[in-house]
Amino acid sequence: MESKKLIRINKYLSEIGFCSRRNAEELINQKRVTINGELAKLGQKISEKDVILVNGKTIKRNYEKKYYLLNKPKNTICSLKDNFKRKTIFELINDQDYLFSVGRLDYDTTGVIIITNDGELTNRLTHPSYQIERIYHVTIDQQLSKEDLLFLNNNKLLINNKSSKQKIEHIKNNEYFVYLWEGSYHHVKKIFEHLMRNVLALDRVSFAGIKYDNLKQGSYRLLTKKEIENLKRYRS
Known part of the structure; x- marks a missing residue:
């Protein structure tokens, strides 16, 4: 970024790899970010010449990616x-x-x-637009019927008033693989709650193709x- 070019503080912290934009906004709201010695404000624009501190530590562009x-x-x-x-x-x-x-x-x-x-x-x-695949190994309290599986895999379910796309595979007994391409709060649990089933154990086995093996x-x-x-x- 050229020294005279202005950029929003949350975007800057994201671009240099310090944190996500959402995390930056949280830090600003928590009054943990200063710009030239003054508390940062949401949407405030800065340049490379400005001195940015988070938790009292100077933030520099040469942040090592990990x-x-x-x-x-x-x-x-x-x-x-x-x-x-x-x-x-x-x-x-x-x-x-x-x-x-x-x-x-x-x-x-x-x-x-x-x-x-x-x-x-x-x-x-x-x-959400990138449709990152997430795979979960789920254990529920009661096995689903064939009709239940058909319903879930026909994508007719609504979660938070939005259409929920998922793929459910039966493993054995009351265990299933759940494939999702968008994550929301308690998404997997809400899928099964719709059918009056409780999730007993939930393990994410893959995210964007990466597995813990x-x-x-x-x-x-x-x-x-x-x-x-x-x-x-x-x-x-």
């Missing part, structure tokens, strides 16, 4: 901090830099979650070069 895969365990949250002092997924990562998750998984949901500081890529991977819950690894390249296909 990409981790975590097999999220139960009873952890995807926020940076929690008022109830619950454990966050970032406590599991041995990295002192500012990181954030690509989307979120519920407190009791396990499985694949990507943790990074690439804000622009995060925006792409969480935007033999990675144990609570463990993490760096994404491979090929995995990162595949994710960056969504930039175009």
